[in-house]
Amino acid sequence: MLNFYSIYLEDAVNEIAKLPGIGRRTALRLALFVAKNEEEEVVRLSEALLKLKTHLTTCQHCFNLSDDINCHICDNPKRDKNTVCVVQDIRDVMAIENTNQYKGVYHVLGGVISPIDGIGPKQLKLAELFQRIEEEDIKELILALPATVEGDTTNFYIHKNVKEKVPVITLLSRGVGVGEELEYTDEITLGRSLLTRIEFERTYGKVED
Amino acid sequence: MLNFYSIYLEDAVNEIAKLPGIGRRTALRLALFVAKNEEEEVVRLSEALLKLKTHLTTCQHCFNLSDDINCHICDNPKRDKNTVCVVQDIRDVMAIENTNQYKGVYHVLGGVISPIDGIGPKQLKLAELFQRIEEEDIKELILALPATVEGDTTNFYIHKNVKEKVPVITLLSRGVGVGEELEYTDEITLGRSLLTRIEFERTYGKVED
Numbered sequence: 001m002l003n004f005y006s007i008y009l010e011d012a013v014n015e016i017a018k019l020p021g022i023g024r025r026t027a028l029r030l031a032l033f034v035a036k037n038e039e040e041e042v043v044r045l046s047e048a049l050l051k052l053k054t055h056l057t058t059c060q061h062c063f064n065l066s067d068d069i070n071c072h073i074c075d076n077p078k079r080d081k082n083t084v085c086v087v088q089d090i091r092d093v094m095a096i097e098n099t100n101q102y103k104g105v106y107h108v109l110g111g112v113i114s115p116i117d118g119i120g121p122k123q124l125k126l127a128e129l130f131q132r133i134e135e136e137d138i139k140e141l142i143l144a145l146p147a148t149v150e151g152d153t154t155n156f157y158i159h160k161n162v163k164e165k166v167p168v169i170t171l172l173s174r175g176v177g178v179g180e181e182l183e184y185t186d187e188i189t190l191g192r193s194l195l196t197r198i199e200f201e202r203t204y205g206k207v208e209d
Numbered sequence: 210m211l212n213f214y215s216i217y218l219e220d221a222v223n224e225i226a227k228l229p230g231i232g233r234r235t236a237l238r239l240a241l242f243v244a245k246n247e248e249e250e251v252v253r254l255s256e257a258l259l260k261l262k263t264h265l266t267t268c269q270h271c272f273n274l275s276d277d278i279n280c281h282i283c284d285n286p287k288r289d290k291n292t293v294c295v296v297q298d299i300r301d302v303m304a305i306e307n308t309n310q311y312k313g314v315y316h317v318l319g320g321v322i323s324p325i326d327g328i329g330p331k332q333l334k335l336a337e338l339f340q341r342i343e344e345e346d347i348k349e350l351i352l353a354l355p356a357t358v359e360g361d362t363t364n365f366y367i368h369k370n371v372k373e374k375v376p377v378i379t380l381l382s383r384g385v386g387v388g389e390e391l392e393y394t395d396e397i398t399l400g401r402s403l404l405t406r407i408e409f410e411r412t413y414g415k416v417e418d
Contacts, residue, residue, distance in 0.1 A: 041227070044224055045224040046259045052244050055217045067216060
């Protein structure tokens with residue numbers, strides 16, 4: 001246990017150390033940086049945190065993060081509202097958006113079914129997803145959940161509930177990562193990647209003679 | 210480059226990512242935690258950072274961190290004012306205090322001489338140290354600077370300037386760490402540790418027959 005002999009330093013270290021993944025030594029390093037930093041900078045950090053908490057909300061439609069009632073994706077008339085990509089977390093929305101490959105909309109579950117962590121369907125935005133499926137004209141549901149047991153469980157649960165109502169349900173393809181060496185790919189991924197092999201031209205496009 | 214689509218989230222990530230050792234992905238993780246956290250907690254963090262900046266100062270005597278003009282160590286009548294331990298940084302004060310082995314006072318240089326980083330004697334609290342030596346009755350100066358080339362340079366610089374004025378100048382002993390296996394000790398440390406070997410009874414105390 002570290003002794004600080006400064007109530008201000010001790011308070012700041014205690015508060016910073018509550019952040020996830022920040023231990024007390026890192027908290028001390030950050031607090032000392034803050035103590036030595038320009039006052040203007042510290043005010044900016046402090047206010048940014050408060051504003052983030054008070055202003056940021058979630059989209060009432062897809063549960064993505066939003067500064068408004070609806071997020072910029074739901075509000076964008078150019079997005080394809082008939083395609084809905086189901087993800088675990090808002091960070092996955094960011095990751096997919098950054099690929100620039102997706103023009104549909106999202107539904108953020110807020111997690112995956114995980115009995116061991118006490119997370120059942122009711123803790124997730126699944127009722128809201130099923131309601132969207134009743135009310136909207138969804139032609140394709142893309143299940144982009146993690147490739148884990150919990151992700152699989154959630155995939156099956158969703159599929160069972162909506163398979164009669166959505167024309168196409170797809171999954172992200174699983175396989176050898178682009179740029180990855182086969183010898184470093186785990187055997188389950190490699191095996192599955194072999195079973196779900198796809199035609200040459202679907203990967204490389206039509207090759208002229 | 211991540212897209213956020215929320216000015217509040219983007220601002221918070223930008224500010225958090227200015228902290229040392231915090232990249233943009235970690236900043237995002239922390240910002241999302243803050244966004245989901247209780248408002249009361251966020252207010253407490255935000256205020257602790259501001260108060261730390263506005264209230265924490267450095268001791269005018271030894272340059273340790275302090276909530277007051279003089280730090281709790283300089284102010285403590287039980288501390289031995291004739292023994293001064295010279296350290297690089299306030300974190301070293303904390304580390305030494307936590308050993309509960311030291312009853313003297315400190316002098317925090319704020320760094321070590323490092324021409325490659327543009328740090329010369331004038332950037333450090335060396336003039337203040339030499340003035341303390343002129344004005345106070347210092348009987349022992351302990352040089353507890355890092356065991357690096359820069360630490361050695363600073364040790365030599367201080368020694369040259371004060372050797373006529375301080376009766377005893379000592380260094381932290383260097384050697385095999387307590388609990389460390391010899392085979393994992395680097396050869397320079399091990400070699401030096403052999404050259405500076407000390408008498409059995411200085412380590413273990415007097416052993417009765």
